[in-house]
Every structure is written in C-alpha cells, then in structure tokens.
Amino acid sequence: MHDARAHDPGHRIPTQLHRFLAAGACAVAILAAGCASRPPSTSSPSIPAVRSSPLSDEQSNSIAIHALGLVGTPYRYGGNTPDGGFDCSGLIGYVYRESVGQSTPRTVARMASFGQGVPASEMRTGDLVIFGAGTPTHAGIYVGANRFVHAPSTGGEVRLDRLDGIYWSRQPVQVRRPG
Numbered sequence: 001m002h003d004a005r006a007h008d009p010g011h012r013i014p015t016q017l018h019r020f021l022a023a024g025a026c027a028v029a030i031l032a033a034g035c036a037s038r039p040p041s042t043s044s045p046s047i048p049a050v051r052s053s054p055l056s057d058e059q060s061n062s063i064a065i066h067a068l069g070l071v072g073t074p075y076r077y078g079g080n081t082p083d084g085g086f087d088c089s090g091l092i093g094y095v096y097r098e099s100v101g102q103s104t105p106r107t108v109a110r111m112a113s114f115g116q117g118v119p120a121s122e123m124r125t126g127d128l129v130i131f132g133a134g135t136p137t138h139a140g141i142y143v144g145a146n147r148f149v150h151a152p153s154t155g156g157e158v159r160l161d162r163l164d165g166i167y168w169s170r171q172p173v174q175v176r177r178p179g
Contacts, residue, residue: 054179060126115178
C-alpha cells in the first residue's frame with residue numbers, strides 16, 4: 001500500500017475534531033451530491049460516459065455515509081473490519097457489503113476491472129477511485145464534493161482526503177462504478 005503521510009505533513013487531527021469534520025463532510029456530501037463540482041477528467045477518453053448507475057441515489061449515499069462513519073478507524077494491512085482495522089480494499093469491501101450487500105474484489109488490482117469504468121467528469125457518490133499507473137496501488141470511495149474516504153498507510157487511520165489535494169491530484173486515477 002502507498003504511504004501518503006510522507007506527502008501530507010500535519011495530517012493528524014484530534015479525534016473529536018476529526019469526527020466533527022467527518023460529520024460535516026457527510027452533510028456536505030449528501031447536500032452537494034447532485035451539484036458537486038467534478039474534478040477534471042484524467043480518465044481515458046475511450047471510456048464511454050455512464051449516465052446511470054446500477055446503484056440508486058439512496059444506496060450511493062448510504063455507501064458515502066457508511067464510509068465517512070469509519071473515518072478514524074486504524075489502518076491494518078489485510079484488515080477488513082472496524083474492530084480489526086482496515087487496509088484500502090478491506091475498507092471498500094466492508095462498506096459495500098454492509099451498506100448495499102454487494103461483494104467487491106479483495107485486492108486493488110482486481111478492483112481495477114470491477115464494475116464499469118467511468119470518466120472522472122461523470123463521478124458520483126459511491127464510486128471507487130483507484131490510483132496508480134499500470135498496476136493500481138491504492139483505492140478509496142468517492143463521497144462527493146471532490147472528496148474520498150480511504151485507508152492510506154501503515155500506522156495511519158481511515159481518513160477523508162481531497163482528489164484535488166497536492167498529493168492526490170498528481171496521481172493517475174481511474175473511476176469504477178460497481179453494480
């Protein structure tokens with residue numbers, strides 16, 4: 001897994017403030033889901049636009065709310081439960097299973113071919129963001145307002161980050177819509 005902490009000094013936020021910010025981000029994600037500005041497309045132009053999702057708006061919002069509720073959970077390589085901690089693919093699998101009863105691949109490499117490819121300009125709440133050129137190395141869940149929830153690194157915690165932040169905006173990203 002990729003260690004984003006080296007590129008994001010001061011990322012640690014006191015727990016109470018972290019939970020407050022996560023709750024606020026959840027409200028923003030729900031309110032802005034229909035009109036959130038989309039990040040510039042970094043996807044291949046050959047990916048067809050996906051105008052509808054197999055997931056309802058309610059299901060997509062449930063995924064986002066569940067993911068935001070796990071912010072602050074410890075990172076653990078191979079982890080896939082709130083009690084044991086999460087790695088990035090374990091977090092995604094847990095959220096999808098608990099929110100909408102859907103299974104996802106256990107590895108980021110397999111997630112790269114899961115569901116449908118979506119241009120970044122068509123991204124919506126609940127989509128997967130998968131990072132890395134060639135073989136993907138990291139993944140998270142898009143929660144709206146140009147933000148995503150992920151489990152970034154050993155010694156870290158599940159957190160909320162911006163796709164247009166200094167580090168993540170420089171990473172190759174693809175968007176997948178499970179369904």
